[in-house]
Amino acid sequence: MEKRTVLTKLLIALVIVALAVVFAGGIIGGKDMMYHLVNRGDLGPLTRDDITYLSVEAPDPTSGDGTVNASDWQELYPYIVATMGDNDKNAYVVDYLEQDPYLVNIYEGYGFAKDYGSARGHAYTLTDVAKTQRPHALANCLTCKTPNFAKLVNDLGVSVYTMPFDEVMAMMEEDISCYTCHGNNAGNGGEIVITHSYVAKALGENMSAIDPSTLSCGQCHIEYYFTPADKETMMPYSSVATMSPEAILAYYDEMVLPDGTVGFYDWIQESTGARMLKAQHPEMETFLAGKHAALLNCADCHMPMDQAEDGTIYHSHLLVSPLENEMLLSNCARCHGDTDMVTFVHRLQDRVTARETEVGNKLSDFKNALAEAVQNGTLEEESLDAARKLYREAQWFFDFCYVENSEGAHNSELSMRCLDVSEERITAGMSLLQP
Ligand code: HEC
Ligand code: HEC
Ligand code: HEC
Ligand code: HEC
Numbered sequence: 001m002e003k004r005t006v007l008t009k010l011l012i013a014l015v016i017v018a019l020a021v022v023f024a025g026g027i028i029g030g031k032d033m034m035y036h037l038v039n040r041g042d043l044g045p046l047t048r049d050d051i052t053y054l055s056v057e058a059p060d061p062t063s064g065d066g067t068v069n070a071s072d073w074q075e076l077y078p079y080i081v082a083t084m085g086d087n088d089k090n091a092y093v094v095d096y097l098e099q100d101p102y103l104v105n106i107y108e109g110y111g112f113a114k115d116y117g118s119a120r121g122h123a124y125t126l127t128d129v130a131k132t133q134r135p136h137a138l139a140n141c142l143t144c145k146t147p148n149f150a151k152l153v154n155d156l157g158v159s160v161y162t163m164p165f166d167e168v169m170a171m172m173e174e175d176i177s178c179y180t181c182h183g184n185n186a187g188n189g190g191e192i193v194i195t196h197s198y199v200a201k202a203l204g205e206n207m208s209a210i211d212p213s214t215l216s217c218g219q220c221h222i223e224y225y226f227t228p229a230d231k232e233t234m235m236p237y238s239s240v241a242t243m244s245p246e247a248i249l250a251y252y253d254e255m256v257l258p259d260g261t262v263g264f265y266d267w268i269q270e271s272t273g274a275r276m277l278k279a280q281h282p283e284m285e286t287f288l289a290g291k292h293a294a295l296l297n298c299a300d301c302h303m304p305m306d307q308a309e310d311g312t313i314y315h316s317h318l319l320v321s322p323l324e325n326e327m328l329l330s331n332c333a334r335c336h337g338d339t340d341m342v343t344f345v346h347r348l349q350d351r352v353t354a355r356e357t358e359v360g361n362k363l364s365d366f367k368n369a370l371a372e373a374v375q376n377g378t379l380e381e382e383s384l385d386a387a388r389k390l391y392r393e394a395q396w397f398f399d400f401c402y403v404e405n406s407e408g409a410h411n412s413e414l415s416m417r418c419l420d421v422s423e424e425r426i427t428a429g430m431s432l433l434q435p
Contacts, residue, residue: 349408
């Protein structure tokens, strides 16, 4: 009995001491925070737990179409609005056709053979879509450029995709903005809203298998096509499992077109007669098949957490390369230890790029040989068709790697596999063309 009382007393004393330590720690912690405010380097990687999520009434929309725009949020989220505006700092563009001249040959007959520069910041989407020399008669080209287009589709339905480009362009107000990723309730509680309707159409319930922050980028950083019947923007798969380049190729190969023929194509190349596919920036597909898929989302590597002078902790909405940001690099260290990540990633990218140049040039040679065979009429139509199919596939796999914007960083294994498969098809095609 007595022993118990002593034990209880001891326990109570311990609890009091523990509470005192926690309480004092809180005060010291508070001081610490002040110190860290001026010396962020010591803070270590910030986490979402450091964010104070607001739950506020959304402001009234001032846009003509009822989207709450960036300036409407200015008062509530000054740092997020400011950093999103900073996306105009990413203005650097590489001319891919100049850098890799073989592309002009491979893309012959398609817009990309005339004008193909690298992407730049989100603040340039409307400027760039207006001035590209690739022709766009229809409004569907605006799908990935502005929240006002997504809102129009949400209000009026898919008929919007076939409206004349110029008419719809004149109604667009903002580059990619708050509504795109948060709907009208921008980020209150950190909530992501997928506003591009085709994502739900394509993925259905399988949407929930993808982290919302990743899917917010995956509204646009994906492979897509325009449906032949109503030129609606669409994703060529229905789940993460069907996002591989092999599965997407099968999806295109099996598609029945409005004229009854089978096999989707973006264009028919005149010199080869091949029905060609053009891949576009499959960042989400490539990332989701990679080693980080279950560990991180796009924001973890491209939206650094930051702390403002007044102490507010938030995700910077300036989308950056993780190799150029200390906060993001310090996050890599959680798992990669003291590996020099810049060198590590550049080595991978160099390997992928060298292989791309090698396979790209072979693909260009294959195309020339095929065009020559078509012109000479030396081969049976059946063999020519088999070679055309191999060329279509070789270009598809090459492109899937080439047009992915991380240059191998997201998933070097997949990039290398695409190039290997492409080369395999080239070799098979070349041997068909040899008499
Ligand atoms: C391209 C997509 C995108 C756009 C555009 C965008 N956001 Fe975000 N936003 C995100 C993502 C992703 C997160 C991080 C969610 C996570 O993973 O925690 C986020 C987080 C937030 C949060 C939660 C707090 C925080 O810092 O994480 C708020 C608030 C927010 N955004 C407001 C806005 C506002 C206001 C705008 C327009 C000025 C905007 N967002 C534009 C994608 C976007
Ligand atoms: C509404 C479509 C859309 C959404 C959503 C979107 N992007 Fe983009 N993104 C684009 C377009 C289009 C460009 C190219 C703009 C240009 O060159 O004019 C781009 C460019 C970029 C660039 C610059 C590329 C470069 O080579 O400099 C980065 C980085 C980027 N996006 C990351 C993201 C991330 C991360 C997300 C999610 C948080 C995201 N984007 C969401 C459409 C989108
Ligand atoms: C593990 C970190 C990581 C994750 C997660 C990640 N990326 Fe990246 N991303 C990178 C690296 C590294 C590069 C290459 C940067 C460089 O070359 O400077 C890159 C490059 C890019 C680029 C080219 C622009 C640039 O700055 O070079 C885009 C666009 C992009 N990523 C979008 C995405 C999207 C969309 C997602 C999610 C589907 C995503 N990333 C997920 C690490 C990541
Ligand atoms: C949550 C843990 C984690 C974080 C954080 C992380 N990584 Fe990784 N990363 C991994 C794992 C696990 C692998 C796979 C290692 C292996 O297979 O040997 C990997 C592999 C890689 C690869 C090779 C991928 C390939 O396909 O060849 C690159 C590049 C990479 N990480 C870059 C980064 C960068 C850059 C950052 C920070 C911006 C980062 N990682 C943050 C866990 C992480």
